[in-house]
Structures are given as C-alpha cells and as structure tokens.
Amino acid sequence: SKGEGRNTFHYFTQAMNRDVERRQSVEEQLRGALSRDELSLVFQPIVDLRNARVVGAEALLRWHNPTLGPVTPDEFIPIAEQTGLIDAMGQYVLERALEQAARWRIDRDPEFWVSVNVSPQQFRDPGLVGIVDRALSSRDLPGQALQVEVTESVLLDERGQAASTLAEFKARGIDVAMDDFGTGYASLSYLRHFPFDTLKIDRSFVGDITEDPKDAELVIASLSLARSLKLKVLAEGVETEAQLALLREHGCDLAQGYLFARPLPAADFDEFPERSLR
Ligand code: C2E
Ligand code: CA
Ligand code: CA
Ligand code: CA
Numbered sequence: 001s002k003g004e005g006r007n008t009f010h011y012f013t014q015a016m017n018r019d020v021e022r023r024q025s026v027e028e029q030l031r032g033a034l035s036r037d038e039l040s041l042v043f044q045p046i047v048d049l050r051n052a053r054v055v056g057a058e059a060l061l062r063w064h065n066p067t068l069g070p071v072t073p074d075e076f077i078p079i080a081e082q083t084g085l086i087d088a089m090g091q092y093v094l095e096r097a098l099e100q101a102a103r104w105r106i107d108r109d110p111e112f113w114v115s116v117n118v119s120p121q122q123f124r125d126p127g128l129v130g131i132v133d134r135a136l137s138s139r140d141l142p143g144q145a146l147q148v149e150v151t152e153s154v155l156l157d158e159r160g161q162a163a164s165t166l167a168e169f170k171a172r173g174i175d176v177a178m179d180d181f182g183t184g185y186a187s188l189s190y191l192r193h194f195p196f197d198t199l200k201i202d203r204s205f206v207g208d209i210t211e212d213p214k215d216a217e218l219v220i221a222s223l224s225l226a227r228s229l230k231l232k233v234l235a236e237g238v239e240t241e242a243q244l245a246l247l248r249e250h251g252c253d254l255a256q257g258y259l260f261a262r263p264l265p266a267a268d269f270d271e272f273p274e275r276s277l278r
Contacts (some may be wrong), residue, residue: 023079025067025068026068026071026075026076026079027079027083029065029067029068030063030076030079030080030083030085031083031085033063033065034085034088034089034092038063038064038065038066039061039062039063039089039092040061040062040063040064040265041059041060041061041062041093041096041097041100041266042059042060042062042263042264042265043057043058043059043060043097043100043114043263043264043265043266043269044057044058044060044256044261044262044263044264045057045256045260045261045264045269045272046058046115046234046254046255046256047254047255047256047260048253048254049244049247049248049252049253049254049255050253053109054108054260054272055109055111055112055113055254056112056113056114056115056147056254057100057104057112057114057115057269058114058115058116058117058149058256058263059093059096059097059100059114059115059116059117060073060117060263061073061077061089061093063076077119080119081119081120081121084121086119086121086122087121087122087125090118090119090122091131091135093116093117094116094131094132094135095135095138097114097116097146098114098135098136098139098141098145098146099139100114100266101113101114101139101141101145101146102139102140102141102145103266105141105145107270111144112145113144113145113146113147113175114145114146114147115146115147115148115149115175115177116146116147116148116149117149117150117179118148118149118150118154120150120151120153120154120156120157120162123150123154123157123161123162123165124157124159126161128165129165129168129169132146132169132172132174133172136172142172142173143169143172143173143174144173144174144175146174146175147174147175147176147177147197147198148166148169148174148175148176148177149177149178149179149200150162150166150176150177150178150179151178151179151180151184152178152180152181152184152187152190153184154166155190155193155194162194163193163194166194170195170197175197175198176194176195176196176197176198177196177197177198177199177200177234178190178191178196178198178199178200179200179202180200180202181199181200181201181202181222182201182202182204182205182218182222183202183204188225191229191231196231197231197232198231198232198233198234198254199222199226199231199232199233199234200234200235200236201219201222201233201234201235201236201252202236202237203236203237203257204237205218205219206219206235206236206237206238206243206247206257207237207239207243209243209246209247210240210242210243210246216246219235219246219247219250220250223247223250223251223252224250224251227251232253232254233251233252233253233254234252234253234254234255234256235247235252235254235255235256235257236255236256236257237256237257237258238255238256238257238258238259238260239257239258239259240259241259243257243259244259
C-alpha cells in the first residue's frame with residue numbers, strides 16, 4: 001500500500017541521515033586524532049614459510065577516540081584519504097613503524113623489516129620520497145628495513161607519479177609489494193607496468209582455498225606466475241593449518257594471518273613465540 005511505501009522511504013531516509021551524521025562526526029574527530037595522540041600501531045607477524053621464522057611485520061593503524069570508541073581502519077582510512085588527513089597520518093605510521101623496526105633489528109634480528117601501507121593519495125605528495133629518506137636516516141636504517149604496500153589503483157592515479165616514486169623506493173632497497181593481489185580488475189597487467197618485488201595475495205582468496213577449487217586454482221596459478229616473474233609471494237589471512245599446507249606445497253614464500261597471530265601492540269609482539277611448522 002501507499003502507507004507502507006511511505007514508511008519504507010521514511011526508514012530509508014532515517015538510515016541515510018544516520019550515515020551522514022556518522023561520517024561527519026568521524027571526520028570531525030579524525031581531524032584532531034593525531035594531535036590528541038589517539039592513533040597507535042599494531043604489528044602482525046610475517047612468517048617465512050621455509051623456516052617458520054618471523055622475519056617482518058605489517059604495521060596497521062588503530063584509532064581509539066573517547067567519543068566514538070574504537071573506529072576500524074576500513075571506516076576511517078577512506079575518510080582520511082578523502083580529506084587529505086592521510087598525508088600526516090601516513091607519515092606518523094612510517095615514523096612509528098621504522099622506530100619499531102630499529103628496535104627489533106637490535107633485539108630480535110638484524111634483518112627484521114616492517115611493512116607499511118601507503119595510500120594512492122600519498123603519492124601525489126612530491127615530498128613523499130624525502131619523508132621516507134628522513135624517516136630511514138633518522139633511525140640509521142637501510143631501505144631493506146622497509147616494505148611499502150600499495151594497491152594496483154596507485155598506478156591508475158594520474159595525479160601521482162607512482163611508478164617513478166616506487167622506482168625511487170626500489171633504488172633504496174625498499175621492497176615494493178602489491179597489496180590485495182587478485183581483487184582488482186587488472187592486477188596482472190600492472191605487473192607489466194611496474195616491477196614489484198612481492199605479491200600479497202588477498203585474504204578473500206586464501207580464505208577459500210581449501211573449500212573452493214576455483215580459488216585454489218587461482219592461488220596456485222598466481223604462485224607459478226610469481227615464480228616465473230621472480231616475485232616473492234605473501235599469502236594474507238591464513239587462518240588454518242590446511243590453508244598453510246596447501247600454500248607451502250605450492251611454494252608460497254611468506255604468510256601472515258590469525259593462524260600465526262593477530263596484529264599485536266609492539267609490547268606483546270616481543271613476547272610472540274615462534275611456532276614450528278610441521
Ligand atoms: P590490508 O592492508 O589488507 O590489511 C590486512 C587486514 O587483514 C588487517 O585488517 C588485518 O587485521 C586483517 N587480517 C590479518 N590476518 C587476518 C586473518 O587471518 N583473518 C582475517 N579475517 N583478517 C586478517 P585491519 O587492520 O582492520 O586493516 C584494514 C585495512 O585498512 C587494511 O587492509 C588497509 O587497507 C587499511 N589500513 C590499515 N592500516 C593502514 C595504514 O597505516 N595506512 C593505510 N593507508 N591503510 C591502512
Ligand atoms: Ca596491507
Ligand atoms: Ca590486503
Ligand atoms: Ca586492503
């Protein structure tokens with residue numbers, strides 16, 4: 001009936017208004033998050049599948065706001081990107097992550113590295129290479145202490161000189177990784193346009209490799225492609241022993257996921273025990 005239609009519309013606009021209000025308050029709070037020191041990093045161990053050693057860690061942002069509570073990166077990162085706040089936040093991530101890398105290279109392993117997600121927007125900043133150089137040199141770190149993770153969309157962005165910036169990174173020994181491999185429309189063709197060092201296979205594929213034969217085939221094909229292009233492969237989101245076994249069988253180099261550990265505050269990371277692979 002007409003009444004029902006009106007009601008549905010009423011609830012629809014109510015929900016829309018709630019979304020708009022939420023977006024506004026997240027943006028408002030995010031503007032002061034850095035100066036109020038509400039941001040922090042967690043680190044997820046990255047495991048070398050040849051010897052089961054933790055060789056690196058992905059740095060992931062966390063935000064606790066007194067008004068909003070914890071807000072997930074999937075919600076606040078896009079807003080940070082749209083508002084330009086990502087530049088300052090990205091620099092914070094880089095500096096904090098490298099500070100941690102310097103400690104772990106002394107305490108854990110002299111070759112330990114950290115991986116940092118870099119948004120396409122950050123590549124529009126002509127100062128990005130300088131920011132990275134200063135962050136490395138202020139901790140006396142070589143490029144090998146850092147991996148940068150970019151999604152393929154970075155190469156689509158005409159306003160950023162992503163390819164040349166990534167080449168500058170590589171020249172410094174920084175490992176350049178394609179994140180979320182397989183989720184975009186053109187992952188394969190981007191491998192021709194830029195010589196990545198590492199492919200990070202998206203967790204949406206890894207999650208189903210032991211149930212869905214098509215996903216398994218895709219991952220196995222990616223592994224053999226990567227081998228022929230001399231790229232390392234890291235599997236994200238490894239949650240079960242069965243997934244791990246299949247990945248190792250097909251020559252996957254590195255993995256991260258809840259099977260090994262969730263992203264951890266740096267202090268807990270220090271306690272993280274290395275587990276043995278069967
Ligand atoms: P991502 O780069 O693909 O990061 C991996 C995400 O998978 C993380 O979510 C991590 O907590 C989650 N994860 C790891 N292992 C598993 C697993 O075994 N199972 C499942 N279900 N999930 C797992 P998180 O921390 O919520 O981050 C979400 C996204 O937010 C990231 O996806 C990345 O795109 C973005 N992000 C996070 N931190 C930063 C940052 O510092 N800078 C930028 N630009 N983006 C960031
Ligand atoms: Ca990532
Ligand atoms: Ca990913
Ligand atoms: Ca992602």
